[in-house]
Amino acid sequence: MSTQKIKSSKPLPSVHLLGTGTPMCAGCGGLEAVHEVYDILGAKTVFVNAAGCLTLLATYPFTPFRGSWLYTAMASAPAGAQGVRDALDVLLAKGRIPADEDLEVVVLSGDGSAYGMGLSATSSAIERGLNFLYVCYDNEGFGNTGQQYSEATPHAAHTATSLGQAGFAGYKKDLFAIWTAHRPAYAATVVGAEPLDLTRKIEKAKDLKGPRLILALAPCPTGWGFDPKDAVEIGKLAVKTGLWPLKEYVDGQVRHTKIPHPRLPVEEYLQRQNRFAHLFKPQRNEALINEIQARVDAYWAGVS
Numbered sequence: 001m002s003t004q005k006i007k008s009s010k011p012l013p014s015v016h017l018l019g020t021g022t023p024m025c026a027g028c029g030g031l032e033a034v035h036e037v038y039d040i041l042g043a044k045t046v047f048v049n050a051a052g053c054l055t056l057l058a059t060y061p062f063t064p065f066r067g068s069w070l071y072t073a074m075a076s077a078p079a080g081a082q083g084v085r086d087a088l089d090v091l092l093a094k095g096r097i098p099a100d101e102d103l104e105v106v107v108l109s110g111d112g113s114a115y116g117m118g119l120s121a122t123s124s125a126i127e128r129g130l131n132f133l134y135v136c137y138d139n140e141g142f143g144n145t146g147q148q149y150s151e152a153t154p155h156a157a158h159t160a161t162s163l164g165q166a167g168f169a170g171y172k173k174d175l176f177a178i179w180t181a182h183r184p185a186y187a188a189t190v191v192g193a194e195p196l197d198l199t200r201k202i203e204k205a206k207d208l209k210g211p212r213l214i215l216a217l218a219p220c221p222t223g224w225g226f227d228p229k230d231a232v233e234i235g236k237l238a239v240k241t242g243l244w245p246l247k248e249y250v251d252g253q254v255r256h257t258k259i260p261h262p263r264l265p266v267e268e269y270l271q272r273q274n275r276f277a278h279l280f281k282p283q284r285n286e287a288l289i290n291e292i293q294a295r296v297d298a299y300w301a302g303v304s
């Protein structure tokens, strides 16, 4: 949970989830997605977690998962996953564990690790063909330390380190494209607010071997500045405005799994979040809103 917050219209309550006694923010879109993913993967899993908000799920020696949990530094989760996978393979080869006790190795990381600090380790793990599932919950900033910008922060958003009338000057990195350039076994974007699409993709990923990415947009009431009760609606608006395309990569092809039609204007998503409030008050920043809309339009113009 963040220590520094973008102002929300209401106080942000904490709730205790999953019986851990760990306080997480109410309405956390990352937790929602991970909960849905875990429902499908089940207990035969080892989660290798890069430092971030969801690290607070586990308070040594307890975790909310029925399987196992390994905590790593931000840049190192794929390397940790390699060690766990290798250890399991050795135990299997020596007959020390039967095949039905094999575990799925799952990296669980925020965008700060996935898009930035951990990218080198990820690239090398994919290149080695590591058999792992990489789940990134993308709350578009360093949530755990107060929503500083990350390499996943969208253009013009306010973060703790991107203030002023223009917000964040950079552009969100395309992690899905970076992964697919490595030709992994599978890659998909999801959001917890679209559970049927998410479920189908996790089931597909579960049946495959090799490097697999699940990239989940994680609406973050605390860091983005909206009421926790609106988390699902914000997730759905990200899809309906075309800002978060739902797609998958399999057998060398990218396929969109939901094409928003008609596509809503981006401002229906932007104006619901305090991190974009400066685009509308004290006066409308037509140029920036139009730029964001034009980028989304250009993306979808290239989708058949």
Ligand SMILES: Cc1ncc(C[n+]2csc(CCOP(=O)(O)OP(=O)(O)O)c2C)c(N)n1
Binding pocket: 051, 052, 053, 054, 073, 074, 075, 109, 110, 111, 112, 113, 114, 117, 139, 141, 142, 143, 144, 145, 150
């Ligand atoms: C090398 C390093 N730098 C900084 C930190 C402090 N730190 C802990 S969590 C975190 C934010 C991680 O951001 P992200 O991966 O997006 O996860 P989130 O907090 O948003 O869940 C930071 C900067 C750290 N643990 N390690």
Ligand code: SF4
Binding pocket: 001, 002, 024, 025, 026, 027, 028, 029, 030, 031, 053, 054, 139, 143, 144, 218, 219, 220, 221, 222, 223
């Ligand atoms: S991702 Fe956002 S809502 Fe979730 S625990 Fe972190 S700061 Fe809170």
Ligand SMILES: [Mg+2]
Binding pocket: 052, 110, 111, 112, 137, 138, 139, 140, 141, 142, 143, 150
């Ligand atoms: Mg983050």
